[in-house]
Amino acid sequence: xxxxxxxxxxxxxxxxxxxxxxxxxxxxxxxxxxxxxxxxxxxxxxxxxxxxxxxxxxxxxxxxxxxxxxxxxxxxxxxxxxxxxxxxxxxxxxxxxxxxxxxxxxxxxxxxxxxxxxxxxxxxxxxxxxxxxxxxxxxxxxxxxxxxxxxxxxxxxxxxxxxxxxxxxxxxxxxxxxxxxxxxxxxxxxxxxxxxxxx
Amino acid sequence: xxxxxxxxxxxxxxxxxxxxxxxxxxxxxxxxxxxxxxxxxxxxxxxxxxxxxxxxxxxxxxxxxxxxxxxxxxxxxxxxxxxxxxxxxxxxxxxxxxxxxxxxxxxxxxxxxxxxxxxxxxxxxxxxxxxxxxxxxxxxxxxxxxxxxxxxxxxxxxxxxxxxxxxxxxxxxxxxxxxxxxxxxxxxxxxxxxxxxxx
DNA sequence: CACCAATGTAGTCAATGTCAACATTGCGCT
DNA sequence: AGCGCAATGTTGACATTGACTACATTGGTG
Numbered sequence: 001x002x003x004x005x006x007x008x009x010x011x012x013x014x015x016x017x018x019x020x021x022x023x024x025x026x027x028x029x030x031x032x033x034x035x036x037x038x039x040x041x042x043x044x045x046x047x048x049x050x051x052x053x054x055x056x057x058x059x060x061x062x063x064x065x066x067x068x069x070x071x072x073x074x075x076x077x078x079x080x081x082x083x084x085x086x087x088x089x090x091x092x093x094x095x096x097x098x099x100x101x102x103x104x105x106x107x108x109x110x111x112x113x114x115x116x117x118x119x120x121x122x123x124x125x126x127x128x129x130x131x132x133x134x135x136x137x138x139x140x141x142x143x144x145x146x147x148x149x150x151x152x153x154x155x156x157x158x159x160x161x162x163x164x165x166x167x168x169x170x171x172x173x174x175x176x177x178x179x180x181x182x183x184x185x186x187x188x189x190x191x192x193x194x195x196x197x198x199x
Numbered sequence: 200x201x202x203x204x205x206x207x208x209x210x211x212x213x214x215x216x217x218x219x220x221x222x223x224x225x226x227x228x229x230x231x232x233x234x235x236x237x238x239x240x241x242x243x244x245x246x247x248x249x250x251x252x253x254x255x256x257x258x259x260x261x262x263x264x265x266x267x268x269x270x271x272x273x274x275x276x277x278x279x280x281x282x283x284x285x286x287x288x289x290x291x292x293x294x295x296x297x298x299x300x301x302x303x304x305x306x307x308x309x310x311x312x313x314x315x316x317x318x319x320x321x322x323x324x325x326x327x328x329x330x331x332x333x334x335x336x337x338x339x340x341x342x343x344x345x346x347x348x349x350x351x352x353x354x355x356x357x358x359x360x361x362x363x364x365x366x367x368x369x370x371x372x373x374x375x376x377x378x379x380x381x382x383x384x385x386x387x388x389x390x391x392x393x394x395x396x397x398x
Numbered sequence: 399c400a401c402c403a404a405t406g407t408a409g410t411c412a413a414t415g416t417c418a419a420c421a422t423t424g425c426g427c428t
Numbered sequence: 429a430g431c432g433c434a435a436t437g438t439t440g441a442c443a444t445t446g447a448c449t450a451c452a453t454t455g456g457t458g
Contacts (some may be wrong), residue, residue, distance in 0.1 A: 244439070246439080247438075250435075250436055
């Protein structure tokens, strides 16, 4: 091959495709994502991506999985670094979640639209559980510490998670009617803990 | 034209397209929606839909608008028919919202994905505000009745709405981990009101 | 070193959204 | 009543896309 030519094998096509796919996703939305376009940008033939992703859905699944892993990592870090008091932990986790939602609007929407291919679902479902698992853990700790009365921790955690998830998605869609996200999150936190602090 | 022929003009093509589009949407998701397929099902030529919807997005916008109108109607009816106590009203509205979300999963997702064309946005944005407006009204009444302490009713209403919206979308996505929706809604209601009942 | 699995290429096909040119119809205005 | 035009529908075309098949190149491994 001559000097300026590309080697026949790209070398890291899968990574490049995923990276460009993610930035295109955020910029143009899911509908703006085209396998052929990605191939062009990567400088490979139009069918090359098929060696790494069976079809378009497989690429989306990979994006979702990557997204969940990153989100999980961020949430766990926030959990660890926060003061160990349940209130501080939930606040840190909720804040991280909302930040992620605002930084990766389209990705989070994709993650929870979950048109997951029934085949590859296992891994993704696994990764998708972490946010709730963390929340359950916080509630359980709060109950152990006496900050929260008895009751199925799953139900209580679901209420908490749904609240912050709802705020995050509404914020990402610009439907907070001008209210600052942080204020809404803080208000939700206050209401939530006050509602749980008594039997 | 011979007896069995269709008249040249369909007569109610727009309505038929919208109706079939909605059922296809729920059955196959947004991606399963094709203008040409709809045209086939309606028995018209492939370009006929363009006389009623400039492009595919315009059809989706129309579905969203129709969806918001139906949701608004249902919520307002629930609001009126419920006992006038704020707690009963919020419960009725929340229940109606969740029911709608479960009955029209794909539609609700589309409604809040809001890739609204900046042009036609006004009408849809208008319709999209009603759920929050109703919630604000309930909170204001609750404050007037002394059931809820002072505070920006918008913020409080946002927390409530986000909570039920979050529960609804999680439930629609099958991410409640087996917990019955009604239980989660009830738990959220209890926590919410208890958290607000004191200064 | 020969072979083979992984990776990339070229060509093709059907489906789709969109546009332009043309056909048919019904309604309003004179 | 009837003329004319806007609304509605048809036909044909084109570019893009996802997906499939056959083939080419490469690098690692027995």
